[in-house]
Amino acid sequence: MPAHNETPRQDIYSRITNQIIEALEQGVKPWTQPWNAAHAAGHVSRPLRHNGEPYAGINVLTLWASAMSGHYTAPIWMTFRQAIELGGCVRKGEKGSPVVYANAIRRTETDEATGDDVERSIPFLKAYTVFNVEQIDGLPERVHASAQPADNPAQRIxxxxxxxxxxxxxxxxxxxxxxxxxxxxxxxxxxxxxxxxxxxxxxxxxxxxxxxxxxxxxxxxxxxxxxxxxxxxxxxxxxxxx
Structure with missing residues (x-):
């Protein structure tokens, strides 16, 4: 729950900020990693939802940092419920990572001054928790598929x-x-x-x-x-x- 003087949006931002700071304190510098991941779905720097849709915005950075601090090579993330729907189960004691969903709803309200109906756009921010597939047991084999090994063509110096x-x-x-x-x-x-x-x-x-x-x-x-x-x-x- 947010603190008494803290709005839900501030609480979400604080969670993400603290998560990134924690990763940095552990020595995680994901934007400087010059080696490749070993997962068929791609690199951890391009986090994906359980259906293959890529994350965007701040979620890219926070999940990238989580992957680095957790030493995950898989870029796929899902909620506790999505894991169950795929036949998996999040391992006991695993810590999830925060992600956010931003959108707006449109509502028609009556303008008190004119009495006219006015359509307003009300932005909202929702936070939820996801887990990397390497934190989940029992998922289909395709979720854990490794990339085909490819030799670095560069020669040693x-x-x-x-x-x-x-x-x-x-x-x-x-x-x-x-x-x-x-x-x-x-x-x-x-x-x-x-x-x-x-x-x-x-x-x-x-x-x-x-x-x-x-x-x-x-x-x-x-x-x-x-x-x-x-x-x-x-x-x-x-x-x-x-």
Whole structure:
């Protein structure tokens, strides 16, 4: 329920804003991801309803961020009821993502000054919750269909390979996320073939390798970072982007 002094529309905007901020605090930057998703329906940056119709407006950003923070590769989302209608069931404990529907209704009212009937357009905003298909069990196989593997035609860049090998960093490949793990001191990268081009792969690897230099056995860089999203995190990201 909205707070006493908060309108339903403000509450919807607050939910979406907080959801995007939460994704950013977790280090999610969906607009910079240069590798491909592995789902037949397309990339998570183009979220789709259960019937294949694409979302629009702010829903694109919020569902894209949700897919990144949840590490989903499927771009398809549906409500709890739609999942049941397709024979599925949302897994217990799964957290849904907010989406909004904006429209207007037309109503005929009597103008108190003139007594004439006047048609007015009254805008409204409705919020509801959807789940990614990877949060749902029992759906038809077609919903989970993976894309046919396609090799990245780009060739590896020899001098870049030599440079990163010389750093001695523990670089692991697999999955659909790129990050540096300070606790375990390794860099995780999606496969080279998943990137749209070689430049995207090496740029991402260089970014994570910069984070790798902060370790106590190397530059021992401590910028006061305590958690994702705080000032120390921002300063560390600026270092990696330099």
């Amino acid at each position: 020899a001098h870049a390979e030599t440079f990163f090998a010389a750093t001695g960093a523990d670089i692991r490949h697999g999955g659909d996320s790129a990050y540096y793990s300070p606790a375990l001191d390794y860099i995780q990268m999606p496969p080279f073939e998943a990137f749209r081009d070689a430049e995207g792969y090496y740029a991402t690897l260089a970014h994570e390798a910069t984070h790798w230099t902060r370790h106590a056995t190397r530059l021992d860089r401590d910028l006061g970072r305590k958690r994702f999203g705080d000032a120390g995190y921002a300063r560390e990201e600026l270092v990696a982007l330099s």
